[in-house]
Amino acid sequence: MAALGIIAFYVAYKLPTGSSFVLERRLTTVATMTVVATAIGVATVLFHTVTANRILTPSIMGLDALYLALQTASVFFLGIVVVNPVAQYLVVLASMVGFALLLFNTMLVRLNRSVTMMVLVGVLLGGLFRGLSSFMQRLLDPEAFVVLSDRFFADFTGTKPGLLGISAALVAGSVAWVWRSRRELDVVALGRDLAIGLGVDHRRASLVHLVLVALLVGTSTALVGPTMFFGLLVAHLTYRLAGTYRHAVTVPAVALAGTITLVGGQLLFERILGFEGSLSMVVEFVGGLTFIMLLLRSARAGRPA
Secondary structure: OHHHHHHHHHHHOOOOOOOHHHHHHHHHHHHHHHHHHHHHHHHHHHHHHHHOOOOOOHHHHOHHHHHHHHHHHHHHHHOOOOOOHHHHHHHHHHHHHHHHHHHHHHHHHHOOOOHHHHHHHHHHHHHHHHHHHHHHHHHOOHHHHHHHHHHHOOOOOOOOHHHHHHHHHHHHHHHHHHHHOHHHHHHHOOOHHHHHHOOOOHHHHHHHHHHHHHHHHHHHHHHHOOOOOHHHHHHHHHHHHHOOOOHHHHHHHHHHHHHHHHHHHHHHHHHHOOOOOOHHHHHHHHHHHHHHHHHHHHHHHOOOO
């Protein structure tokens, strides 16, 4: 009810009479935020379940760093400042999902390593991508760098309807799979040993759902750009409000909490306060503070999150 109320208020607030263009743009923005909130929120909850650590985000595997490296390399090597949105979407999505599949297959299947080791390798690769991006950015001319820097923050208002439809279909299919396996995920969340003892193939379940995490994060990033700490923010908001870690509750709840956060934030930031700028910067700032507070609380308790 809260999500529907905020969406309705966002669409109707100071809507010019007879302006179909403004109405269409607001509906597209709301749909974009809903798709992104669902994708990132569900991906973060899945990642917490598989890794058994609730202070991590999927971006720690280097996915966001790969996106930044791709954007920087396109400008550095090809001199591309304005690219075809469809081509950019497909390249980013294919690259992020392909990188994740290669990482998962190498660490979890071929080398038979743990999920923790896979995450650590992802952190190292993410650092490599960030270092390469930083090096190329220092060699760019100022004009190209200014244009490039706009791509480093999520933009919820300029989405193409065709790309939004593809993204919505991918996210809906992924969430449907998650909902189907919600009871298995409840067992996986108990830990590797207990899950195996209860008859769940923990390695297979972890691999399948990590692939879904990569697909959800890749779809969201290709659509609007990187959102590093947003998932962590809405996931912990959901855990607090829901009072349970059962996926039958947290999966739909995190999608709704994310939608309320994005649409409500955009309404407050743009319409009521009249600020100009990127909402994603504010969301990432608050999400970063949440991450720091979780680390401090974990350290004070003397145990992992």
